[in-house]
Amino acid sequence: MHTLAAANPDHVVLAGDVLDWANTKTGQVRTLVLTVATLMAIIAVLMAWWKTRSFVGTLVAFVLAALVLWGISNLNVLKTKVGSEIDDTAASVSVVHVTGEAPDLAGEGWRVS
Template structure:
């Protein structure tokens, strides 16, 4: 007896399309939330300080936050390109014998 039904076949491509659509929606929601947070922080900075310098700083930091959230894949690629891969890094082994030093360095401790 087979439990698999040949009438209702759901392809994996449909699941991948659903997951990609969900990821895209969540990404858009994250950008919208970061933008809202930036606007609220800018308004709150002006409300609390009544200073244009504080307000401008909050606006710039909010813009940086929105930029970072919106460009996460590009920033991740830039970081990955700067960090060398483990197989590309040559490991250097220290060889040689350990022995006493030829000279002793004595520095008096400053206990004041």
Template sequence: MHTLAAANPHHVVLAGDVLDWANTKTGQVRALVLTVAALMAIIAVLMAWWKTRSFVGTLVAFVLAALVLWGISNLNVLQTKVGSEINDTGAAAASRFHVAGDAPAMAGEGWQVS
């Protein structure tokens, strides 16, 4: 098995070109997703107005569309918040509860509902 460097020692393969291409494509896909989501949000608000002819229904559709668009554009923030809250809650819950060695079993006798 030959690598490119072994085939031609004067040939340099840069991984940076591939990484730049991948980052560019990721940015383009993200922009496309945001554009499509914005168009869908506009269509949803217009459909809400068309079906209900109500200012309140249209306002609710607009607020929900804005929340969805905010969530899509801030996925990194939401992922960090959820991850940190899960870690914090798990550590706090583990330190809050203590089971004594002589406590009765949950499913056995000794438990009384009052």
């Protein structure tokens, strides 16, 4: 089996070509997912109107569809917000050690041990 470098020693294969290809495909998949989600949101709003014939029901379906589309298109923002919230809460957690016996529970006579 011949490799590309062995076939032509003057030819250099760069990883940048593979990275460019991967970035292009990632962008295309992201666009496809957003397009399909938009189409599904439009269908959901139209179905809400068809089933309810209500302005309020259709408006709720539209708002929910808009929130889902915003969430899909802003995953990086949501990821950093969730990560910062978790980091903030983890830093403020305190541990309390209780010594002694547990108190009796009222009513049934059960004891926590």
